[in-house]
Amino acid sequence: MTRRAVHAASDGPLRLAVLEHYGETFGVDDKPWQAWRLADAPAQPGTHDVLMSDGEADEAVIARVAAAGATLIETDREGGQWIDTVRSPMGTWVFSVAADTDQPHSPAFVAVLLACMSLHFPAHDALCLARAWEPASADWPSDFARFPHVRHAALVAPEQGAAPFAPCPALGLYVVVPSADWIERLAPLNVPTVQLRFKSDDPAAVRAEIARAAKAMQGSSSRLFINDHWQAAIDYRAANGGEQSGIYGIHLGQEDLDDADLDAIRASGLRLGVSTHGYAEMLRVAAIRPSYLALGAIFPTTTKAMPTQPQGMGRFRAYVKLMQPVIPSLVGIGGVNAANMREVLAVGVGSAAVVRAVTEAGDVPAAVAHLVSLFPTA
Numbered sequence: 001m002t003r004r005a006v007h008a009a010s011d012g013p014l015r016l017a018v019l020e021h022y023g024e025t026f027g028v029d030d031k032p033w034q035a036w037r038l039a040d041a042p043a044q045p046g047t048h049d050v051l052m053s054d055g056e057a058d059e060a061v062i063a064r065v066a067a068a069g070a071t072l073i074e075t076d077r078e079g080g081q082w083i084d085t086v087r088s089p090m091g092t093w094v095f096s097v098a099a100d101t102d103q104p105h106s107p108a109f110v111a112v113l114l115a116c117m118s119l120h121f122p123a124h125d126a127l128c129l130a131r132a133w134e135p136a137s138a139d140w141p142s143d144f145a146r147f148p149h150v151r152h153a154a155l156v157a158p159e160q161g162a163a164p165f166a167p168c169p170a171l172g173l174y175v176v177v178p179s180a181d182w183i184e185r186l187a188p189l190n191v192p193t194v195q196l197r198f199k200s201d202d203p204a205a206v207r208a209e210i211a212r213a214a215k216a217m218q219g220s221s222s223r224l225f226i227n228d229h230w231q232a233a234i235d236y237r238a239a240n241g242g243e244q245s246g247i248y249g250i251h252l253g254q255e256d257l258d259d260a261d262l263d264a265i266r267a268s269g270l271r272l273g274v275s276t277h278g279y280a281e282m283l284r285v286a287a288i289r290p291s292y293l294a295l296g297a298i299f300p301t302t303t304k305a306m307p308t309q310p311q312g313m314g315r316f317r318a319y320v321k322l323m324q325p326v327i328p329s330l331v332g333i334g335g336v337n338a339a340n341m342r343e344v345l346a347v348g349v350g351s352a353a354v355v356r357a358v359t360e361a362g363d364v365p366a367a368v369a370h371l372v373s374l375f376p377t378a
Contacts, residue, residue, distance in 0.1 A: 006040040008052060011111040018115035021138055025314035026119040033117045035110050038072075045070035047089075050113065050123070052105045062087060071123045073113075075104035083151070084131070088123040093280055095124075095148035096158055097131045108135065120309070125279040142321045150284040155257060164289035165265070165272040168249070168329040170350025171223065171292065173372050175358050180212035182359065183224070187216040189368045193351065195251055197227040206232050214246035223248040225273060230260050234268045242269065249273060249291060254281055262288055273331065277311070282319065286326055293327050294353065295319045297334020298344065301355075310334065313343065320347050338367075341374045 019028060031048050038053040038061065045051060047069040053061075057074050065072040071088040082104060084095045103109075112133045116126035131148050132141035141147070149158035156162045172192030177183060179198060186194055194217075198209045206229050214236055217224040226233040230250045237245040249271030252260055257274065265272055271291035276282045285293060300310050311319075311334070320330055332344040333353040344352045354371060361367035 005036060005042040008035040008037050008040070008105060008110050009107045010035060010114065011107040014108055015111035015115045017138060018112060019118060022115075022119055022140065022314075026121075026312070029118045029120060033114045035105075035114055037105070044068065050117070052110075054104055056085075073105075073123075073127065077104065082131070084127055084148070085152075086124045086127050090122050090124065092152065093124040093127075093150065094152035095127065095131070095280075096151050097146075097148035100135070108133070122278065128279040128283065140318055142318070144286075144322060144326050147279070147283055147322075150280065150287065153258065153284070154287065155262065155284060156287045158287070162288045163266060165291045166269055168271050168273070168291040171329065171331060172351055172375055173368070174331055174333075174351050174353040175368070176227075176353055176355045177359060180209045180216065183213040184216040185364060186358075186368070187220045187222060189365055190221050191368055192221075192372070193223045193225065193248075195225040195227055195353075197251075198229070203232070207236070210236050210247070214240065217246035217248075218244070220246075225249045225251045225271070227251045228253070228256055230256075230265055230270075233270065234264060237268060237270065251275070251294070254284075257285070275333070276319075278315075279319075279322075282323055286323070290327065292329035292331055292351070293323055294331040294333045295323070295349075296332060296353075298332055299335025299340060301335040313347075316344070317347050320349060324348065338371055338374065341371065345375060 033048045033050060035050045035052060038051050038057060041051045045065060045068045049070045051065055051070060051072050053074045055076055057072060069089050074085040076083045077099060080099055081096045082099045086093045109130050113126050113130040116129045128148055129141055132146040151158060174193040175186060175191050176195040176197050183194055183196055196213045200206050210226055210232050213224060224247050226247060233247050233250055237247045250265055251273040253275045273292040273294060274285045274290050275294045276285055295316060297310050298316050316332060324330060330349045331351040331353050332349050336344055336352045336354050337357040341352055358364060358367055
């Protein structure tokens with residue numbers, strides 16, 4: 001006799017309330033998500049199925065769920081904490097959070113988890129929201145202390161503290177350009193913040209480009225961040241007067257963090273900015289106390305391949321509300337231009353990054369002046 005699959009217990013009214021309250025803000029998936037206790041799950045789960053295990057699942061189960069494109073959540077208890085391992089087509093994340101109930105997957109947890117996945121949050125972000133959700137509340141989570149800690153891929157162990165990186169003020173207009181030639185063009189315009197995003201695997205070419213950009217910034221009121229090439233930036237700064245070198249900071253993407261020597265960057269005095277694309281990434285990066293967070297991509301962008309769909313203004317507002325008390329310097333990024341700049345700044349961030357709004361402008365000085373004018377005056 002074929003075993004019949006049985007859905008995990010879920011608080012139906014709560015799930016419906018979350019979808020009704022936030023559906024317009026975040027959008028709702030056309031196909032509903034379903035949750036199953038592992039012992040009661042269908043033999044052949046689908047891409048909108050979430051299987052939940054009390055404790056570790058065996059390798060055969062993990063492989064079966066992965067092959068189906070489904071999501072698996074394994075939950076263990078360690079003392080007063082839940083340890084959640086989230087396996088989905090977007091990778092594996094491990095979190096720890098205070099256990100405020102005796103059930104690893106309570107009906108309220110399941111309801112919020114499924115609702116958030118229906119609101120287009122990936123499984124690892126939906127897990128963070130479900131764990132942070134206030135009991136008997138309809139408010140979107142914004143209390144940082146309730147959110148989980150990232151255990152994998154952690155940048156610092158949850159039980160360890162990290163010294164903060166040097167702080168940043170509000171960075172204002174933040175122009176990202178691909179070459180030192182562009183930095184030289186922007187230096188006389190006193191753009192508040194610029195970033196050199198020079199892509200090359202040639203160490204000599206990287207060092208030469210950084211040197212040109214840094215020399216262009218000396219004596220300028222602009223702040224220069226170097227994307228990715230942290231070691232070359234540290235070396236140049238150390239050999240050329242430290243704070244007077246023309247280099248203000250380093251910007252890293254999520255993919256760069258694992259290989260970067262964060263202690264060396266911190267010790268150099270350089271500021272550190274990091275790109276983030278959702279709750280799990282923000283929580284991961286917050287643990288190292290960077291100088292600023294870049295939040296996005298807010299709008300569609302063609303300047304680089306993004307790991308996630310455009311976040312939209314609803315998510316951007318939620319991210320800012322959560323992170324601003326923790327990391328005050330925030331940058332809105334991704335598809336920002338003169339037409340939407342005021343909307344981005346109205347959320348309360350002190351900086352917004354642009355690329356094509358400057359690099360594709362017919363009159364660069366006029367474009368920069370107009371973009372700067374959109375920022376509120378002190």
